[in-house]
Amino acid sequence: xxxxxxxxxxxxxxxxxxxxxxxxxxTFRNNQFLALNDGSTIHNIQCVVDFEKFxxxxxKRINTGAAVSLTGTLVESKGSGQNVEIQVxxxxxxxxxxxxxxxxxxxxxSLEFLRENxxxxxxxxxxxxxxxxxxxxxxxxxxxxxxxxxxxxxxxxVTGSDAEGAGEMLHVTSLPFDNIPKNEDGSINFSEDFxxxxxxxxxSGQLEAETYAMALGQVYTxxxxxxxxxxxxxxxxxEFWMIEPEVAFINLxxxxxxxxxxxxxxxxxxxxxxxxxLKFLDQRLTDEEKNKPQxxxxxxxxxxxxxxxxxxxxxxxxxxxxxxxxxxxxPNKNKKFKYLIDEWGADLQSEHERFLVExxxxxxxxxxxxxxxxxxxxMRMNEDGKTVRAMDILFPGIGEIVxxxxxxxxxxxxxxxxQKMGIDEKELWWYLDTRKYGSAPHSGFGLxxxxxVLFVTGMTNIRDVIPFPRTPQNxxx
Ligand code: 4AD
Ligand code: MG
Numbered sequence: 001x002x003x004x005x006x007x008x009x010x011x012x013x014x015x016x017x018x019x020x021x022x023x024x025x026x027t028f029r030n031n032q033f034l035a036l037n038d039g040s041t042i043h044n045i046q047c048v049v050d051f052e053k054f055x056x057x058x059x060k061r062i063n064t065g066a067a068v069s070l071t072g073t074l075v076e077s078k079g080s081g082q083n084v085e086i087q088v089x090x091x092x093x094x095x096x097x098x099x100x101x102x103x104x105x106x107x108x109x110s111l112e113f114l115r116e117n118x119x120x121x122x123x124x125x126x127x128x129x130x131x132x133x134x135x136x137x138x139x140x141x142x143x144x145x146x147x148x149x150x151x152x153x154x155x156x157x158v159t160g161s162d163a164e165g166a167g168e169m170l171h172v173t174s175l176p177f178d179n180i181p182k183n184e185d186g187s188i189n190f191s192e193d194f195x196x197x198x199x200x201x202x203x204s205g206q207l208e209a210e211t212y213a214m215a216l217g218q219v220y221t222x223x224x225x226x227x228x229x230x231x232x233x234x235x236x237x238x239e240f241w242m243i244e245p246e247v248a249f250i251n252l253x254x255x256x257x258x259x260x261x262x263x264x265x266x267x268x269x270x271x272x273x274x275x276x277x278l279k280f281l282d283q284r285l286t287d288e289e290k291n292k293p294q295x296x297x298x299x300x301x302x303x304x305x306x307x308x309x310x311x312x313x314x315x316x317x318x319x320x321x322x323x324x325x326x327x328x329x330x331p332n333k334n335k336k337f338k339y340l341i342d343e344w345g346a347d348l349q350s351e352h353e354r355f356l357v358e359x360x361x362x363x364x365x366x367x368x369x370x371x372x373x374x375x376x377x378x379m380r381m382n383e384d385g386k387t388v389r390a391m392d393i394l395f396p397g398i399g400e401i402v403x404x405x406x407x408x409x410x411x412x413x414x415x416x417x418x419q420k421m422g423i424d425e426k427e428l429w430w431y432l433d434t435r436k437y438g439s440a441p442h443s444g445f446g447l448x449x450x451x452x453v454l455f456v457t458g459m460t461n462i463r464d465v466i467p468f469p470r471t472p473q474n475x476x477x
């Protein structure tokens with residue numbers, strides 16, 4: 001007999017027939033009530049084991065974490081909390097679990113402890129919920145773009161270019177570390193390396209995606225991205241997933257419209273498909289908030305926050321307006337910011353972004369027209385000669401979730417900008433070709449996928465929304 005997933009058993013109205021279930025034991029109470037979970041849903045199915053019918057040696061092996069296969073009769077449940085349960089007739093232990101040693105005991109564990117056990121933490125309710133939500137969000141990303149005429153483009157992972165020009169790259173090499181070939185001037189001779197040049201893991205697929213947008217019109221990437229930023233924050237990973245749409249013939253305003261529509265769509269889709277998981281995460285966050293002092297508590301629950309984003313327009317504000325607001329803000333005047341804002345041109349830190357979103361506007365904000373000096377070389381210069389057509393989307397609790405821009409499509413302006421910023425034209429000859437042959441206005445953005453998962457799940461540390469986080473000094477598993 002084929003086994004049935006727990007999610008299907010729980011929604012079954014057809015009782016009093018024989019069923020088979022397989023899964024992992026969450027708890028076994030009173031030598032009788034077995035809570036079985038198979039990952040298909042956050043809910044367990046209650047399996048009633050009549051201890052008089054089973055040998056004591058077998059009952060002893062029904063421990064938290066063990067894998068079991070059982071058959072029995074699906075019946076209406078008399079207990080509260082579930083409609084149906086299984087009256088067990090046969091039970092086989094597929095894999096034992098030592099109750100003394102199994103790390104995931106049926107009690108509340110700290111997220112830090114679970115991070116050290118990232119290979120087992122997925123067996124908890126909270127991580128099951130997060131990772132099902134993550135899976136649904138990624139499907140929603142593809143669905144949105146595929147339904148809207150975009151083509152999925154796979155950017156290379158190994159590349160010679162530093163798209164963001166920030167130099168935060170992880171190098172890829174096959175050179176022997178104990179005998180690195182050198183040039184006469186002492187520098188490394190990369191011509192002897194695997195690719196015959198210095199290469200790194202990609203920090204963004206944008207530059208390659210632009211070449212495809214200049215032929216397919218609308219493309220998007222969704223892939224792993226790497227940054228050797230030495231930031232030990234709750235919002236940075238060394239390996240994260242980024243979604244980068246790139247669209248021909250649209251300007252910055254249309255780019256903002258696209259980003260806002262896209263973000264709302266994937267949240268709405270996930271709210272519909274992951275109702276049970278989100279209900280659980282909503283309750284989890286509410287419980288967490290109770291431990292905080294009143295003043296720090298969020299005014300909205302997780303589900304209220306998600307619905308709030310769907311129902312309200314993102315506030316669009318220029319960098320210049322934002323600087324004025326920040327300069328005159330209380331925390332700036334009272335020197336509460338770590339980085340005080342006094343001049344136009346300052347780069348915004350996450351404390352400033354969060355002030356704008358959480359205290360001032362109290363809704364998602366799109367900041368645009370940033371000073372050219374603090375943004376990447378490929379952004380389109382405005383008429384004023386000092387700001388570029390950049391946009392960042394800022395979210396409550398997260399800060400920057402999207403970075404994007406209208407691209408500089410004018411060859412001469414682009415070269416001028418590259419020279420000014422010390423970017424090698426020879427290295428990017430192929431990128432410059434797109435501006436030589438049939439150049440056209442185009443725009444795009446990058447959404448940090450884990451930051452989106454953070455927002456939707458209400459978690460606070462980015463290490464908890466990717467299966468096996470890679471951060472400075474940590475690549476376990
Ligand atoms: O703002 P960023 O650096 O923009 C780009 O890479 C552009 N090439 C995107 C484009 O226009 N196609 O990164 C985009 C987003 C950020 O807003 C943030 O959400 C996320 O990627 N991100 C990170 N997420 C986790 N860990 C990190 N270290 C991240 N760095 C950026
Ligand atoms: Mg950015």
